[in-house]
Amino acid sequence: MKFACCESTAEGATGGVRICSKCKNNYHIACLYPSDKKKRSPVEVKKNWLCPECSLSQPRELNNDNTPLRASTDRVIRQSPENVTLRRGGAITNVPTSPTVCLLTKTPVSYDQVREIISTEFEKFWSKIKITIVDAIAAELAPIKKEIADFQQSLTFLNGQYETLYKKVDAIESDYKSLKAINTDVGDLKTNINKLELDNNRREQWSRRSNLEIYGIPERKSENLLVLLKDIAQRIDFPLNIDCDLDFITRVAPREKNLKKPKPIVVRFLARYKKDEFLSKAKKSKMIASDLGFNNSNAQIFFNDHLTGANKSLLQRAKIIAKEHNFKYTWVKNCAIMVRRSDTSPVVHITNPIDLNKIK
Known part of the structure; x- marks a missing residue:
């Protein structure tokens, strides 16, 4: 049998042994209680006995003072035979003599x-x-x-x-x-x-202020435009001096080349007032092509100021917008474009595209 208190395997002279209820280790009674007064027989040992080590690990109530505490049983201290102090009473005479003898001494904690x-x-x-x-x-x-x-x-x-x-x-x-x-x-x-x-x-x-355009006169081979202009002047009763009043007369190509219409005739007068007077009388004549010897043509002949390409486009746009807004008159005078809603309404001058906004 092994013991936790010493290296001896004998049960001692009295045969007193205690077994810890927690760790199940064996202890000599003599090792636990060296004095005669504390020796007890195994019959008196309680079943819930705890060894010194397990007893120390148990929680216990502690005072707040510094009073030394003692365990219910003292620690086991292993000593050599030379360090063992023998007391009277034969308390340890029953402990087997072995190389190492342990005694449980009273050590305060x-x-x-x-x-x-x-x-x-x-x-x-x-x-x-x-x-x-x-x-x-x-x-x-x-x-x-x-x-x-x-x-x-x-x-x-x-x-x-x-x-x-x-x-x-x-x-x-x-x-x-x-x-x-x-x-x-x-x-x-x-x-x-x-x-x-x-x-x-x-x-x-x-x-171009002294120019005018004539539309609607049919073209002929080897035509003489000066003779044709004299004939027109005679019919509108205008005193025309070819040598003094005219700068030039010619036909010009139309803007839209695909149109099968006669080329317009451009006449340039040396004096603007002559042009204005000729144009005023020519517009009132309501002349047609047959009046000038073109028997097979009843086309209307138109006399207008010679406008630039930009002003011609502006005139066409002004006519369309004026018609949409129920303006009664759209005309050109002295190369200026003008519109008028009625006979009593004011005249609106159109000089650039922005002025078209005035037609309302």
Whole structure:
């Protein structure tokens, strides 16, 4: 039989043995109680007896003072035979003589020692708890860490995309500013071009102030336009001196070359008032082609101011808009386009496309 109190395997002279109810270790009565007064027979041992080690590990109520504490049983101290002090009474005569003899001595335990033991055990316990908690937290946080890593990767990708997009937007803004500046320049150029076109149109129209156009006279081979103009002057009772009043007379190509109509005749007078007087009488004559010897033609002959191409287009647009807004009159006088809603309404002058907005 093995004993926890000493290395001896004998049960002793008295055969007294105690068994711990918790750890189940064997102890000599003689080792537990060296004095005769404390020796007890095994029959008196309680079934719930605890050894000194298990008794120390049991929780107990402690006072707040520093009074030394003693265990219900003393610690087992192993000593060599040379260090054993023998007392009278033969208390240890029954202990077998062995190389090592242990005796249970009375050693007081202080509050600080208990606190140190508790602190040490608590630190061990807390260390295990911390390791367990850390492992549990690490296991729980592992998926979250993975999600965070994935999120960081996605964020890095999005950041790269954002940088690329930002550069593109910055380039677009730069191009937009350049285009805006170009657009401003184009707008200015367009304004200047329009102004130049209007100025050029006015100058061109001014150069035609002494011209008139004749529409509707059929063409003949080897025709003499001077003789034809004299005939017209005689019919409208206009005193025309070919040598003094005329600069030139000619046929011009129409704007629309596909039209199978006679080419208009342009007459340039040396004096504007002569042109105005001739034009006024010619319009009142209501002349037709047969009046000039074209027996097979009853085409109406028209006499107009010689307008520029821009003014002719403006006149056509003015006629269309005036008709849409129920204007009664649209005409040209002294190379100026005019419209009028009724006989009593004011005259509206049309000099450029913007003036068409006046026709309402």
